Amino acid sequence: xxxxxxxxxxxxxxxxxxxxxxxxxxxxxxxxxxxxxxxxxxxxxxxxxxxxxxxxxxxxxxxxxxxxxxxxxxxxxxxxxxxxxxxxxxxxxxxxxxxxxxxxxxxxxxxxxxxxxxxxxxxxxxxxxxxxxxxxxxxxxxxxxxxxxxxxxxxxxxxxxxxxxxxxxxxxxxxxxxxxxxxxxxxxxxxxxxxxxxxxxxxxxxxxxxxxxxxxxxxxxxxxxxxxxxxxxxxxxxxxxxxxxxxxxxxxxxxxxxxxxxxxxxxxxxxxxxxxxxxxxxxxxxxxxxxxxxxxxxxxxxxxxxxxxxxxxxxxxxxxxxxxxxxxxxxxxxxxxxxxxxxxx
Amino acid sequence: xxxxxxxxxxxxxxxxxxxxxxxxxxxxxxxxxxxxxxxxxxxxxxxxxxxxxxxxxxxxxxxxxxxxxxxxxxxxxxxxxxxxxxxxxxxxxxxxxxxxxxxxxxxxxxxxxxxxxxxxxxxxxxxxxxxxxxxxxxxxxxxxxxxxxxxxxxxxxxxxxxxxxxxxxxxxxxxxxxxxxxxxxxxxxxxxxxxxxxxxxxxxxxxxxxxxxxxxxxxxxxxxxxxxxxxxxxxxxxxxxxxxxxxxxxxxxxxxxxxxxxxxxxxxxxxxxxxxxxxxxxxxxxxxxxxxxxxxxxxxxxxxxxxxxxxxxxxxxxxxxxxxxxxxxxxxxxxxxxxxxxxxxxxxxxxxxxxxxxxxxxxxxxxxxx
Numbered sequence: 050x051x052x053x054x055x056x057x058x059x060x061x062x063x064x065x066x067x068x069x070x071x072x073x074x075x076x077x078x079x080x081x082x083x084x085x086x087x088x089x090x091x092x093x094x095x096x097x098x099x100x101x102x103x104x105x106x107x108x109x110x111x112x113x114x115x116x117x118x119x120x121x122x123x124x125x126x127x128x129x130x131x132x133x134x135x136x137x138x139x140x141x142x143x144x145x146x147x148x149x150x151x152x153x154x155x156x157x158x159x160x161x162x163x164x165x166x167x168x169x170x171x172x173x174x175x176x177x178x179x180x181x182x183x184x185x186x187x188x189x190x191x192x193x194x195x196x197x198x199x200x201x202x203x204x205x206x207x208x209x210x211x212x213x214x215x216x217x218x219x220x221x222x223x224x225x226x227x228x229x230x231x232x233x234x235x236x237x238x239x240x241x242x243x244x245x246x247x248x249x250x251x252x253x254x255x256x257x258x259x260x261x262x263x264x265x266x267x268x269x270x271x272x273x274x275x276x277x278x279x280x281x282x283x284x285x286x287x288x289x290x291x292x293x294x295x296x297x298x299x300x301x302x303x304x305x306x307x308x309x310x311x312x313x314x315x316x317x318x319x320x321x322x323x324x325x326x327x328x329x330x331x332x333x334x335x336x337x338x339x340x341x342x343x344x345x346x347x348x349x350x351x352x353x354x355x356x357x358x359x360x361x362x363x364x365x366x367x368x369x370x371x372x373x374x375x376x377x378x379x380x381x382x383x384x385x386x387x388x389x390x391x392x393x394x
Numbered sequence: 395x396x397x398x399x400x401x402x403x404x405x406x407x408x409x410x411x412x413x414x415x416x417x418x419x420x421x422x423x424x425x426x427x428x429x430x431x432x433x434x435x436x437x438x439x440x441x442x443x444x445x446x447x448x449x450x451x452x453x454x455x456x457x458x459x460x461x462x463x464x465x466x467x468x469x470x471x472x473x474x475x476x477x478x479x480x481x482x483x484x485x486x487x488x489x490x491x492x493x494x495x496x497x498x499x500x501x502x503x504x505x506x507x508x509x510x511x512x513x514x515x516x517x518x519x520x521x522x523x524x525x526x527x528x529x530x531x532x533x534x535x536x537x538x539x540x541x542x543x544x545x546x547x548x549x550x551x552x553x554x555x556x557x558x559x560x561x562x563x564x565x566x567x568x569x570x571x572x573x574x575x576x577x578x579x580x581x582x583x584x585x586x587x588x589x590x591x592x593x594x595x596x597x598x599x600x601x602x603x604x605x606x607x608x609x610x611x612x613x614x615x616x617x618x619x620x621x622x623x624x625x626x627x628x629x630x631x632x633x634x635x636x637x638x639x640x641x642x643x644x645x646x647x648x649x650x651x652x653x654x655x656x657x658x659x660x661x662x663x664x665x666x667x668x669x670x671x672x673x674x675x676x677x678x679x680x681x682x683x684x685x686x687x688x689x690x691x692x693x694x695x696x697x698x699x700x701x702x703x704x705x706x707x708x709x710x711x712x713x714x715x716x717x718x719x720x721x722x723x724x725x726x727x728x729x730x731x732x733x734x735x736x737x738x739x740x741x742x743x744x745x746x747x748x749x750x751x752x753x754x755x756x757x758x759x760x761x762x763x764x
Contacts, residue, residue, distance in 0.1 A: 097483070103476045103480065107473070207564075219565065315471050353481075362466070363466050
């Protein structure tokens with residue numbers, strides 16, 4: 050019981066501390082009434098039905114990209130190449146969508162999703178393989194792979210896959226309005242949100258109730274022991290990285306199929322990097338990723354209002370995100386120190 | 395005379411409904427100002443593309459009965475849809491200016507379909523009658539006319555005969571600027587070459603500095619650019635003691651010695667025009683586009699390094715553009731691979747649609763589009 054209370058109390062404390070710190074910054078540095086700022090943030094993020102939809106729309110891609118860091122993190126790997134996997138997934142989805150454009154819409158969408166997940170999965174599996182068989186640090190290699198992914202995207206979008214009519218914003222051919230995945234009935238939020246939540250549930254069940262998930266945790270705990278137990282560590286590295294990359298790739302597919310209708314430079318706008326933040330804030334727990342994504346989506350949604358009403362720079366919400374990140378990481382040291390376990394006494 | 399003032403009840407109601415439909419209920423009512431939203435893709439103090447818009451927005455802010463809302467660093471994704479909707483739903487905006495080229499399709503079109511009573515005007519000449527909704531529209535400027543003038547001044551000033559151009563992407567709008575700049579320089583000295591380097595994206599400060607430095611090392615002594623923020627290029631060039639031509643807005647402050655002139659937008663003209671139409675209850679124009687003559691673009695005041703002879707040549711060309719006697723793009727014109735792109739005897743006016751899909755660099759430009 051104490052453990053559950055602690056798991057909720059510690060992040061809550063960290064959130065409160067960040068809010069106080071951010072409020073002080075606003076009051077002292079930006080000379081803005083922090084209460085007014087927080088009221089505006091609430092209004093912009095959760096205050097109206099429109100604000101809620103705004104928040105959820107922004108949260109959707111973060112849920113999927115966060116899994117790209119969270120899954121390998123279960124076995125102790127720090128992957129930060131989410132952006133690259135998203136971008137590659139988006140390009141693959143657009144290419145697949147255009148290739149089978151005349152098929153029935155569900156077939157096109159499935160082809161897009163499968164292509165995006167395979168390409169995104171291979172992309173991060175590559176970082177895992179480099180780590181496993183060549184000893185290359187997976188954090189650095191996955192980050193560098195992102196630069197390669199963006200360069201590849203630019204190459205495809207400005208070269209072989211370019212729609213010649215996209216003059217001043219080079220893009221691939223469109224996948225067609227009939228093949229777009231649309232919005233959840235009665236809302237303005239696209240189905241990517243549901244996909245993300247389902248993915249988190251599946252990952253949770255997989256981690257919690259299967260031997261594969263258990264094996265990942267054993268390897269994360271001590272790879273040497275795992276090897277002595279006869280676990281094929283290399284296979285699990287590829288599996289965790291591949292599955293994580295597939296999720297980010299799927300995020301790229303959702304961007305193409307729900308928002309842009311084609312692949313272009315709009316894929317690389319930082320959802321992958323925000324996903325890293327979400328995963329760390331959620332302590333890599335698949336179920337915590339959903340509320341954390343919604344929180345960060347809300348901060349993003351309210352940023353505009355802070356700019357427009359209080360004349361704050363766009364950097365204000367970035368500062369808040371940074372404070373949150375540091376506070377959550379620092380709060381890790383509080384676990385086990387807030388309460389003395391009574392059972393022992 | 396009496397008749398003029400006996401307005402029927404129906405006419406009055408009709409007028410009120412019309413005003414309401416345009417979102418103009420505040421037109422006569424001083425309590426409720428007209429809310430206008432500006433959306434920028436980068437920081438509004440970038441000494442470049444976004445600042446050019448923000449400077450014009452600042453002028454609107456001073457006009458009575460207007461409330462201007464600005465949001466910066468909004469990416470070309472669903473985020474800009476949400477920003478537009480947020481301005482409409484939470485601020486009560488009735489006219490929105492999404493200023494980045496990539497905001498148009500599908501983002502602005504989608505939101506415009508959802509809010510038919512709100513007016514949207516987008517920067518970049520993409521609106522097509524019959525294809526796009528009537529509550530949307532485009533405005534843009536033929537800024538290559540101003541680049542041509544910059545080219546003349548750079549051509550008259552260079553000693554090495556080598557000019558440089560730091561560019562983002564080889565898309566038609568950028569190619570027009572590189573080519574117009576080069577043709578301007580060649581009009582005063584046909585031997586001049588322009589070294590072009592494409593950085594690959596709109597805001598890559600490190601690559602822009604590297605490109606500028608490598609050009610300086612190659613003997614280039616005057617640079618121009620087309621990136622979102624010319625700040626880095628201009629400052630790097632000034633430190634190396636070479637000449638610069640600005641872009642988007644006036645960067646003379648960044649290079650007090652080497653700044654020659656620059657191609658600037660004059661969006662104030664466009665925005666004030668739209669607001670006046672709105673206030674007068676007239677339908678907003680759907681497509682406005684102009685160059686030096688219409689005042690949509692202008693050139694920066696000459697810097698201290700510009701000679702009297704250079705000023706004379708540049709002013710003469712400006713006059714000729716204004717009275718229509720000078721065509722920038724005319725045959726015979728070859729690209730830098732030797733192909734004829736405009737045959738002899740053909741001359742394009744600046745509004746020529748073929749120029750909109752330009753995919754070549756003219757002879758004398760060192761560089762490649764792919």
